Amino acid sequence: MLKIVIVDDEFKSRELVKVLLQSCCPDIDIVGLAGNVKDSIALIKNTSPDLVLLDVELGVETSFNLLQQLPAISFDIIFTTAHSHYALQAIKFSAIDYLLKPIDPQELKQAVEKVRARQEQVYFSKKVNVLLQNLQATTSIQQKVALPTSDGYIFVPIDEIIYCEADGAYTTIFTQDGSKRLVSKNIKEYEAMLESNHFFRVHNSYLINLNRITKYVKGEGGYVVMSNQTSIDVSKRRKDAFLAAIARH
Structure with a gap:
């Protein structure tokens, strides 16, 4: 069973993603929801999820602040973001999955199934490192x-x-x-x-x-x-x- 954490700074968005996951993705366990960087870090450390659905914008901070504060990335990530977000290009370069809001249930199901099917955690950690490097790159x-x-x-x-x-x-x-x-x-x-x-x-x-x-x-x-x-x-x-x-x- 896939353990999932949902991170979004908007309560309604968190609840919507939860409902969508429960309706279209079998054999999952939603182990927690969080709305800011501090709570998300604590939740991830306490639950050791397989997958985090991660909104790019988290109030005055971003999901990248969250990732930089974790000692290791031992889980998969699916970003959720608006199409015009500045970080979308960097996410594409790193080959990490993302979903555009409003989230399409079928696309969500496909993204979760891709996580379930792959066995590439070493590569995924490298993807996250590349993403963070690209965001810091000045050219x-x-x-x-x-x-x-x-x-x-x-x-x-x-x-x-x-x-x-x-x-x-x-x-x-x-x-x-x-x-x-x-x-x-x-x-x-x-x-x-x-x-x-x-x-x-x-x-x-x-x-x-x-x-x-x-x-x-x-x-x-x-x-x-x-x-x-x-x-x-x-x-x-x-x-x-x-x-x-x-x-x-």
């Missing part, structure tokens, strides 16, 4: 992204990624150390995740790091030469947007 160069692989995750500095190449439902990611890694997400997901970090989709098959371009050669669409000497075509229909992105960059 995108200092941030890392979690890349899912066949046997877990690897954590790569975003600026070390040269480009991403589409491979059906997968993506091959090329990095500065000469490695290439096939990861189990499609290129559209990485475009949405990285476009605010100086990445641009120059072609249906390629998402490039603008910081890693060494040369652009003009043509109908033209092509770029990346820092690993790979030449990548710029599609004709994306050329103007690409040149505008370069000018802004």
Whole structure:
């Protein structure tokens, strides 16, 4: 049975999540609810939950203050947050699950089942560390992204990624150390995740790091030469947007 703690600074929100869990998730034990950082830390230490549903905003503090005060993260986390929250990008980079408010019962059920199914606590602790590091980073160069692989995750500095190449439902990611890694997400997901970090989709098959371009050669669409000497075509229909992105960059 999965032991769950619910943390939210709003009483009605805590009770709603409790009702949703009880109605759609079998074999769970809700061991406690808390509304602030201090009470949450005490509750987590006393109950040793398997999963914490954690609201990002906790009054004048945040859930990240809570995580920084715990000696170890020995539980899974599902964040709950508003779509526009500043931390959403950092949460995505760390590959930790999150639910947007208002919470959809089916999405909640799926997120809990994912926790029940996986056995990756070592990786999860690393995800939390990456999340906290990313939140403290002052530039995108200092941030890392979690890349899912066949046997877990690897954590790569975003600026070390040269480009991403589409491979059906997968993506091959090329990095500065000469490695290439096939990861189990499609290129559209990485475009949405990285476009605010100086990445641009120059072609249906390629998402490039603008910081890693060494040369652009003009043509109908033209092509770029990346820092690993790979030449990548710029599609004709994306050329103007690409040149505008370069000018802004």
